[in-house]
Amino acid sequence: MTSTPPDTRNAAAAFPWRIFGPTLVLMAGLAAYSAYWYVAAGKTREAIERFAAAPAEKIAVGWDAFSISGFPYRIEAAFVAPVIRAPHAPEAWEWSAENLEADFLPYNLRHVVLKIDGGQLLKYRDVSGPARQTHWVSMISDGAWASYVAIDGAPVGRLAIDINNLVALRDTGTDKPAAKAGAGKEGRFAAGRLQLHAQPAAAEPGSPPAPGDAASYDIALQGDDIDLERLAASQVLGERMTLFAAQARLRNLPASANASPVEMSREWLANGGKLAISDLAIKWGALDLMAQGEVTLDRQMRPEGRLDAAIADYAGLVNALVKAKVVKEKDARVALVGLGLVAQLQGDKSGRVHVPVLMKDGRLFLGPLLVATLDPLF
Incomplete structure (x- = not known):
């Protein structure tokens, strides 16, 4: 069968x-x-x-421990005690933190999200004078995040930074400050929240600048509940700035691999660099200002330019300047009479007085009043 x-x-x-x-x-x-x-x-x-x-020609990096994890959603690079140095820059700056997490998207390794945990420490050398003092800035916050996307042909890609409840203390000296920094002998800075956004300003939507060409960058910066100490302006306006918000375009930024902020600034100025401010808002004590204009630096690295400002309570601000003996009472009376007439002619229903803010030859004018001298930034 x-x-x-x-x-x-x-x-x-x-x-x-x-x-x-x-x-x-x-x-x-x-x-x-x-x-x-x-x-x-x-x-x-x-x-x-x-x-x-x-070899550390520009930037040197290091850490105590380094690991990769994050499968399957991201590639997470975790660093314990990371350090970044620019030993050959004039500032000889150095940044360190307790922990740093860098998250890369597996499908787009050009995009990285950074998270910093614990304290941070920034060391730099002051190059604005012959003393060349070393400064230490110890920082702590409730959260510090940054996002960066590299863009072909752009000197710098798209950047976003968000920091909550920042407290920074600055000390001067050659020795590293103790883990529990003192009272910040050189000053204290604090902010409820700081945000920065920067991206290339393409001539046409979606088209980055050509490699090697000067680029313009759109910048948005906002700070809320800022505490400022030991500033000359704080004696007039107080130590609490409620709001600082600015939208601006940084023009003519050349391509550069320089690790020195000072040298990069000089390259930018040599290339005709300017900061075009489209929207500026400051609320600081008696000062309630909205402005727009253009600013650069003069040959001595002092701010130079003009802003067209609208001030909510110009009389209150002038009185605060007189009380702090920044402006003479006689000059203040003349300015208030003249600007009162101008305000009537302007017919601003919001009650704001439109005045120019002029920075020239190391002096700052608010309308007709000389209110401050401007020191070199570096």
Whole structure:
């Protein structure tokens, strides 16, 4: 008796592909993604370690411990006690933190999100005078985040920074301050929240600047509940600035690999750099100001330019300047009479007085009044 061989075609047709097929495809996709993630994570580790091992021509980096994790949603590079140095820059600056987490998107390694935990310490050398003093700034916050996206052809990519409840203390000296920094002998700065956004200002939407060309950058900066101590202006306006908000365009920023903020600023000025402010708002004690204009630096690195400002209570501000002996009472009376007439002609229903803010030859004028001298920034 002969046996009939099984019908393999019927067996194949009987296999429930409609049920198990999608599962098998999903499993294959997960396996492929897992392989891709581990390859990308390995290349990320190699790139970070290779950068750290390179000679410190511009920037040197280091850490006490380094690990890669985050599968499957991100590639998380965690650093314990990270340090970034620019030893050859005039400022010889150095930044360190307790912990730093850098999250890369597996599908876009050009985008990194940074999170800083614990305290930070910034060391830099003051190059504005012959003393060349070393300053230490110890910082602590409830949260510090940054997002950076590299853009082809742009000197700097798209950057966003968000810091909550920042407290910074500055000390001067050659020795590193203790872990529990003192009262900040040189000053204290605090802010409820600081936000910064910067991105290339393309001539056409979606088109980055050509490589090597000067670029313009759109910048938005906002600070809320800012505490300022030991500033000359604080004696007039108080130590609490309720709001500082600005939208501006940084013009003619040249491509540069320089690690020195001072040298980068000089390159920018040599390239015709200007800061065009489209919207500025300051609420600081008696000062309630809205302004727009253009600012640069003169040859002595002092602010220079003009802002067209609208001030809510010009009389109250002038009285505060007189009380602090910044402005003479006689000059204040003349200014108030003249600006009162101007305000009537302007017919601003909001009650604001429109006055120019002029920065020239190291002096700051608020309308007709000389209110401050301007020191070199560096």
